Amino acid sequence: MPKVLISDKLSDAAVQIFRDRGIEVDFQPDLGKDKDKLAEVIGQYDGLAIRSATKVTEKIIAAADNLRVIGRAGIGTDNIDKEAASKKGIIVMNTPFGNMITTAEHAIAMMFAVARQIPEASASTHAGKWEKSKFMGVELTGKTLGVIGAGNIGGIVCDRARGLKMKVIAYDPFLGAEKAEKMGVEKVELDDLLKRADFITLHVPATDQTRGMIDAEAIAKMKKGVRIINCARGGLVDEAALADALKSGHVAGAAFDVFSVEPATENPLFNLPNVVCTPHLGAATTEAQENVALQVAEQMSNYLLDGAVENALNSPSLSAEEAKVMGPWVDLAGHLGSFIGQLTDEPIKAINILYDGVVASMNLEALNCSAVAGIMKRVNPDVNMVSAPFIAKEKGIKISTTNQDKSGAFDGYIKVTVVTDKRERSIAGTVFSDGKPRFIQIKGINIDAEIGAHMLYTTNEDVPGIIGLLGNTMGKNGVNIANFTLGRNTVGGEAIALLYVDDAIPEDVLKTLHNTGMFRQVRPLAFDVA
Known part of the structure; x- marks a missing residue:
């Protein structure tokens, strides 16, 4: 029976999925915070289900002698050393679809919030002020939204924005013209997007190519009064450069759910007017948390029981x-x-x-x-x-x-x-x-050989007596032959034999065959046959 460790908080329904599938599950939601204890026990498990709190480092993977799969309930896998896992043959899978809608909705909500200065207006009103003239916003209708990354989440944002009667332009190297037309968006190059967009929202992963893609130079290309939303990954935007542009008035507002360093206790964007900040809440809805938990439990169970590999990042x-x-x-x-x-x-x-x-x-x-x-x-x-x-x-x-x-x-x-x-x-x-x-x-010689756990492969010149020699030698030494296959390229040419036997052939039997001088090769073979 496979055994799975859940080292982060996951819904009870996900735990039950493992149990219903016949998988032993050890639910320790706070264990992931103790890296030494995790390294001590991880060798007992076939699967590890996590969220973001558990850091699966090279040290953890080195101790994971039996681990076959790591399942991340969510999209981001920055907390997993994927190279170390791959080298050790451990599948790393995530759940890219369980929180797509939630994250896209959060980006849209952040866009509304920064357009109408809702957080500041709310704080002011709670403080007993009535500063109606202070919070002058802008409409979204008719504005141009630049979407950087039109994949799963970015595509949903495009769809929602079109429903708000925004003009949507998208930059994505993998977005084809036909797909863009079907989505109802205009495919553009990045520089064009930066120059034309009233609002810019990012929906790309953090890679060597995307980190810092919105820097001071990129911001300088944007139109005055642009508003920038990042609910994707921290580090995509140079936060210090953006802070300078906000102070100068070149950028009218920003809404960020992710930061280059998290947890973010200080940041250049904090306490600036018309900057909306949330603590990485993109996937923080009841529905999304439940969806990704159930999805990762199903995916891991399918792999451990049936060999199905879904949403794997390294396989x-x-x-x-x-x-x-x-x-x-x-x-x-x-x-x-x-x-x-x-x-x-x-x-x-x-x-x-x-x-x-x-x-x-x-x-x-x-x-x-x-x-x-x-x-x-x-x-x-x-x-x-x-x-x-x-x-x-x-x-x-x-x-x-x-x-x-x-x-x-x-x-x-x-x-x-x-x-x-x-x-x-x-x-x-x-x-x-x-x-x-x-x-x-x-070797170009046609045969029809059943595959068994223990086999013998020989090559020889096509001469009479080989079948008898092999059969007699096996019989005299108590080796039972289940299947015997022969083949040759031409009469008197090169011939091969492939024997499927019940048990591993003893070394002295192999030596006996070698010593006959009749064979060019005598090689025992072993196959992992269920």
Whole structure:
């Protein structure tokens, strides 16, 4: 039974989802604040469910010997060392859709608040003043809203703003012209947006490319009287530069929910007139908190029980439905990689993977990861689909993929080829209608081999007596053969044999076969077969 630790505050309904799915759950909502205690106990768990309070550092991950998945109830994962998790093969997933509406609504609310100076007017009225003439606002109707980042949340903001009869222009390198037209927005370059917008709202992640994107130079390009809203990530705006522009009157107002340093106890924007500040409340609604908690519990349960990977940041996603259909193909890709990995002793320079027929339209990224993981298990038994691509990249291994329409006798097949300084080695396989993977070609020689946990691979010159020699040797030493497959390229040419046996073949039996002088290779193979 998988075991999950919840180290932050999460709804009782999310805890119950784990229990209903048959997962043991340890709910310790304050544990995440104690990094030493967390490091001490994390090795007991298969999954870790968190919010923002838990910091999953390299030290925590190093101690997480059994951890398979980290689930963040929310969008931001700045509190997780994703590189360390990836190298250790731990999937990191978030819940990008549970709080989209809530965050978008908060951005719209902040835009209203700064346009009409609502917080200041409220404070003044509470203080017994009646300063009606002091708080002169502006309408949103007819104004131009510049949206930086038109993804999930930014797209909702665009939709809501159009409902307010605003003209919406958007800057997003990944926004296509057709999608922009469908959204009813004008796609523009950043400089154009800065010059034209009456209001600017940011909805991009914090990356090396976006941090500080709104600096003094960018602010200088904006029209006088612009108002800036940031409910995305702290650090996107140079807060000191913005404070100067607010003081000079070039910027008429700002509304910020996020800050470069949080918790923000001091900031250049604090106590400036017509600056609205909230303490990172973008996702702080009852509905959003419940949604992301339930979503992360479902996603983690699906992965731990069924292998489905949803909203992962360091691994290809694989829905529950895809996992059911692709499961045998994912297994096959891993077995093909494992076969080659166990036969290859020299450093690998490149891995080429060919997908033919029905499999060519599947989730190739997931299949690639499985094949690469299979290849690398020989040198690193702990490698998995998450860590394999990172380890391959560190070793300078080039990975290429080819997909093609059906070209042979099978509805679909996968062929894996590795390239070293000395040779190329390839193997192909398919999945039959019974759902079982099969090897169908080795070194260009056609075969039909069932895959078992323990196998023996031999190569030899195509001469009489090989079948008898292998059968007699196995029989005399008590090794039971479950399946025996032969193949050759030409009469008298190179031949191969692949035996599926019940148990691991003893070393002395392998030596006996070597010593006959009849075989070029005698290699025992092991596969992770359920």
